[in-house]
Amino acid sequence: MNDSSPSAPNSPAQHTSSSNNRGSGPADQAVAMDRMYRLTRHIYDLTRRYYLLGRDRLLDKVVTSPTTATLEVGCGTARNLIKLAGRRDHGLLYGLDASHEMLETAAQNSALAEIKRRGSGQIVLRQGLAEQLDSQRMFGRNEPFDTIFFSYCLSMIPTWPGAIDAAMANLRPGGTLLIVDFWDQRGLPAFFAAGLKRWLSLFHVHYRPEVHEALVELGRSGRGDVTFDSVAKRYAYIATIRKQ
Numbered sequence: 001m002n003d004s005s006p007s008a009p010n011s012p013a014q015h016t017s018s019s020n021n022r023g024s025g026p027a028d029q030a031v032a033m034d035r036m037y038r039l040t041r042h043i044y045d046l047t048r049r050y051y052l053l054g055r056d057r058l059l060d061k062v063v064t065s066p067t068t069a070t071l072e073v074g075c076g077t078a079r080n081l082i083k084l085a086g087r088r089d090h091g092l093l094y095g096l097d098a099s100h101e102m103l104e105t106a107a108q109n110s111a112l113a114e115i116k117r118r119g120s121g122q123i124v125l126r127q128g129l130a131e132q133l134d135s136q137r138m139f140g141r142n143e144p145f146d147t148i149f150f151s152y153c154l155s156m157i158p159t160w161p162g163a164i165d166a167a168m169a170n171l172r173p174g175g176t177l178l179i180v181d182f183w184d185q186r187g188l189p190a191f192f193a194a195g196l197k198r199w200l201s202l203f204h205v206h207y208r209p210e211v212h213e214a215l216v217e218l219g220r221s222g223r224g225d226v227t228f229d230s231v232a233k234r235y236a237y238i239a240t241i242r243k244q
């Protein structure tokens with residue numbers, strides 16, 4: 001451990017699209033997320049840049065090429081996917097989120113970004129739950145993904161073990177699962193850690209030491225090679241899991 005659509009789902013590169021299956025599925029988490037982000041989505045990117053640390057470091061670890069397929073689970077406003085789409089060789093980019101509200105902003109943002117880039121780097125967006133991820137059913141893909149990442153998403157999902165299992169199941173052998181999320185703030189003053197914890201709980205966000213432990217266990221079980229990097233004195237961690 002290192003401490004330091006309107007479109008056919010089979011043609012993902014062609015369109016930025018967002019499904020609109022409101023009301024379907026076990027919708028509790030989706031309803032809660034829609035309630036939370038209905039208004040805040042409009043100021044989300046502006047405000048979160050100051051405390052969702054390590055996202056760009058995670059993106060630096062995402063390897064893309066013209067033939068890769070990359071999925072962000074809990075993509076929110078598509079801020080991360082839009083950054084990847086700015087690469088010359090970004091490959092196929094997909095986003096999944098529980099919140100219809102967030103996906104509306106994501107679709108608007110990625111359409112704007114697309115116009116700026118004159119048509120390159122489209123992103124396929126779908127509504128759905130992380131724990132039900134199914135590459136074929138949700139995205140019409142017969143192949144697993146090369147990279148799947150969660151950026152400050154698992155700390156919002158009460159049923160996070162299912163989300164990790166589903167991601168591993170939809171990743172090709174040798175593919176990479178990346179996670180950036182809040183850590184234990186052990187390197188920071190105690191009052192800071194306590195205040196942050198209280199504040200985050202207002203947004204349904206919870207530091208879950210058990211996620212970290214489960215990832216360590218995943219490495220021990222031989223399902224993947226797992227390494228951790230610390231962001232800002234254990235404010236957050238980036239986990240890199242290479243699937244065996």
Ligand SMILES: C[S@@+](CC[C@H](N)C(=O)[O-])C[C@H]1O[C@@H](n2cnc3c(N)ncnc32)[C@H](O)[C@@H]1O
Pocket residue numbers: 029033048052055073074075076077079080096097098099102128129130131150151152153156157
């Ligand atoms: C804190 S935001 C992070 C957004 C984005 N990843 C980023 O880095 O800016 C967490 C996102 O996870 C989504 N989310 C929460 N629970 C989810 C679930 N069970 N399945 C899919 N997405 C979920 C929320 O709707 C929200 O858009």
